[in-house]
Amino acid sequence: MLTRSLGKQGPRVSALGLGCMGMSDFYGPHDDAQSISTIRLALDQGVSLLDTADMYGPFTNELLVGRAIEGRRGEVFLATKFGIMRDPADPAKRGVNGRPEYVRACCDASLKRLGVSYIDLYYQHRVDPAVPIEETVGAMAELVQAGKVRFLGLSEASAQTLERAARVHRISALQSEFSLWSRDVEADGVLAACRRLGITLVAYSPLGRGFLTGVIKRPEDLAEDDFRRHNPRFQGGNFSLNLQLVERVRALATAKRCTPAQLALAWVLAQGDDIVAIPGTRHPARLTENLAALEVDLSAADLQELERAFPLGAAAGTRYPPAGMAAVNR
Numbered sequence: 001m002l003t004r005s006l007g008k009q010g011p012r013v014s015a016l017g018l019g020c021m022g023m024s025d026f027y028g029p030h031d032d033a034q035s036i037s038t039i040r041l042a043l044d045q046g047v048s049l050l051d052t053a054d055m056y057g058p059f060t061n062e063l064l065v066g067r068a069i070e071g072r073r074g075e076v077f078l079a080t081k082f083g084i085m086r087d088p089a090d091p092a093k094r095g096v097n098g099r100p101e102y103v104r105a106c107c108d109a110s111l112k113r114l115g116v117s118y119i120d121l122y123y124q125h126r127v128d129p130a131v132p133i134e135e136t137v138g139a140m141a142e143l144v145q146a147g148k149v150r151f152l153g154l155s156e157a158s159a160q161t162l163e164r165a166a167r168v169h170r171i172s173a174l175q176s177e178f179s180l181w182s183r184d185v186e187a188d189g190v191l192a193a194c195r196r197l198g199i200t201l202v203a204y205s206p207l208g209r210g211f212l213t214g215v216i217k218r219p220e221d222l223a224e225d226d227f228r229r230h231n232p233r234f235q236g237g238n239f240s241l242n243l244q245l246v247e248r249v250r251a252l253a254t255a256k257r258c259t260p261a262q263l264a265l266a267w268v269l270a271q272g273d274d275i276v277a278i279p280g281t282r283h284p285a286r287l288t289e290n291l292a293a294l295e296v297d298l299s300a301a302d303l304q305e306l307e308r309a310f311p312l313g314a315a316a317g318t319r320y321p322p323a324g325m326a327a328v329n330r
């Protein structure tokens, strides 16, 4: 398994991790037994980086991951997140919280649900505009000192927030959406700040929440309660325009003798060896397909062709509905 450093001189993690969110939430029906098999297969194949969060479920995804890794803690680089509050009775309601006492309570609760004595990488899921980042990261740093957490990360944080956070404690990872159709971090200075500060970009939704695989052909392919039905890129005219872009990627994938999913992942990994990707799947066969992206070698000419087929900013629609966009710290 190809590994990459998490932060400068940081620990090595698998260049492709496994995103576990969709195993419990957001993307329609799920099957815990199959998801557990998928996680264990990932470990068998050398994937170390597993990604979850307390708000996935809410809470049930951490329980699931905890069950899957029982007896295999040493093989896992376990990442989880705090900071988005959800009420299990009404999961659509959201809040962000970066207060120190909340950080401490969340960490203890995550450790318990995951059934582990430490978290390898602990992220603030969304920056709380009401709490100075120094206070939140200060509380996270205390968790490192207490041995409950090994490394710190932020998610969807701005360049300026990263600079301020890094003055309090070393930040090893910044998790943001990054894929052929979500390249905001290149334009808004976040990727440049990561590079200045020696922070690894952990690319979430590297398959465009499944869209870039070409498997989703119509909005109706998604379950009624699937979160993506509310995502502007999966709606009406945007859906059709985006599908045309994916069809161009499919043509290039065919020429490269790989699948569109593999090409999308290979593109992310080719953007720098300070980037790792955490594609999500609930299916063992798709996990195997995605891991084979590590064997797809993209030449400079291939990358140029991909750039022409799917130019920067070409995707129609924003990557979240308005409330989600507002929660991104820019």
Ligand SMILES: NC(=O)c1ccc[n+]([C@@H]2O[C@H](COP(=O)([O-])OP(=O)(O)OC[C@H]3O[C@@H](n4cnc5c(N)ncnc54)[C@H](OP(=O)(O)O)[C@@H]3O)[C@@H](O)[C@H]2O)c1
Pocket (backbone or CB within 6 Å): 018, 019, 020, 021, 022, 027, 051, 052, 125, 155, 156, 175, 176, 203, 204, 205, 206, 207, 208, 209, 210, 211, 213, 215, 261, 278, 279, 280, 281, 282, 283, 286, 287, 289, 290
């Ligand atoms: N920090 C944040 O705010 C944030 C936000 C979103 C996600 N994340 C993290 O990032 C991880 C990955 O992102 P994501 O799950 O949103 O999106 P993704 O990895 O871009 O795509 C996942 C979707 O693609 C499908 N898929 C995966 N491999 C496939 C293949 N080879 N062929 C066809 N379909 C395939 C999956 O369906 P099946 O499961 O049915 O295979 C799932 O619906 C999440 O699990 C989560 O841990 C973080």
